[in-house]
Amino acid sequence: MEEIVVGIDVGTTKVCTLVGRVEDVNSIRILGVGIEPSDGIRKGVIVDLAAATQAITHSVERAEQTSGLEIESALVSLAGAHVSSVNSRGATAIPGGVIDAVDMAHALDQARAIAIPHDREIVHVIQRGFNVDGQDGIRTPVGMHGYRLEVETHIITAAAATVDNLRQCIGSAGVEIQGFVLNPLASAEVVLTEQERQMGVAVCDIGGGTTDLAIYVDGNVWHTMVLAVGGNHITQDIAHGLRLPVTQAEEVKKQQGHAVRSEIGAEEYFSIRPFGEDHSVQINRQDLAHIIEARTSEIFALIMQEIKRSGYDGLLPAGMVLTGGTSALPGIQRVASEVLNMHVHTAQPENLKGLVDRLNSPAYATSVGLLHWALTMREHELAPSRRGKRPRSKGENNVNLDKAKDWIKRLLP
Ligand SMILES: Nc1ncnc2c1ncn2[C@@H]1O[C@H](COP(=O)(O)OP(=O)(O)OP(=O)(O)O)[C@@H](O)[C@H]1O
Ligand SMILES: [Mg+2]
Structure with missing residues (x-):
């Protein structure tokens, strides 16, 4: 059966819905694309339900039209300053002497049983390593002998009301x-290599x-x-600074912008005609930069x-990989490496198949990344618990051993 994956990237500037078909273990063909300007979203957070719903609906409809498929469910991107993360450790005794999937799930439940204020919810529980x-440093504990299993996790939480607003719009x-x-x-x-x-x-x-x-260290976040x-x-x-309307300032930034003033000649000017004026004005490009x-x-x-x-300052030998729409700004890499004092390069989705005309741009790293997330993580479903939901008890766990093994392999390469 062919597998279809769908991602909706709800960004501050655009909503991008992608429909992909899984072709083999590592490859997705893009069948449908719906890119719409965002509305009702500020700083990654929904501020106007009706406007955001409309933008999302248009984006989904367009992706349905281009793919000829009806979209029922999707992975959705989440951002905003309300998101926070914490590292947590969980431990369990191994009654059988040999670790099985139930022990694993139990250790994870312990890790996720951190005290969370009632107005926050858990979005991700990412396992990073076992002991x-x-x-230390055990990658695939299932089947190993032992008495005590510990798991190290990265837990991401978000403001529940903010997530609920996004839920409502979708x-x-x-x-x-x-x-x-x-x-x-x-x-x-999509932008990081395994190395x-x-x-x-x-x-x-x-x-x-x-x-x-x-931040990724030793292969994990x-x-x-x-x-x-x-x-x-x-x-x-x-x-x-230049007394321009925002739409014109945006144009000027994309067409003439540079992030390093010293790389622009002192005599470089460009002209624009401010809205409502009948004469154009000359602007110094150095001033803009x-x-x-x-x-x-x-x-x-x-x-x-x-x-x-x-605490990872000085522990990032591979430096920083920049992406997102703003990383297209000329000179931004140089500013980044000077301020951060590390190697910096920009990256964007590559080697895409199908309807990819507009997606070969850093602005679509998250959108394409959602499809890859669906692909690599589709078997590890660690169902995010809603507010107030207690961690599952051992008896409630219904983990398929083969699936669990597969999932661990994918998460801990
Ligand atoms: N060539 C360019 N030079 C400078 N800035 C650019 C360029 N192209 C796009 N941008 C900027 O990139 C930003 C949009 O990036 P992107 O599409 O990644 O954002 P988003 O995903 O909608 O928002 P967010 O992830 O912040 O919620 C805009 O501010 C836009 O001005
Ligand atoms: Mg974005």
């Missing part, structure tokens, strides 16, 4: 939510309203963070602060 009788658009995926985790699926993850790397997706960060800054701030600075450089440096200073706070 059997004090022996539901009103007629789509059932298969699961939420934090933006940087989706982007990482980078093993070495230690940060992925940073700078979109319109958010900057999403994830160790830290995630969403900052409420992005390309829209640069546009607003340009609008203020100056405005962009200031904001861009500030964004990376915030990211640096976050990396330091995470």
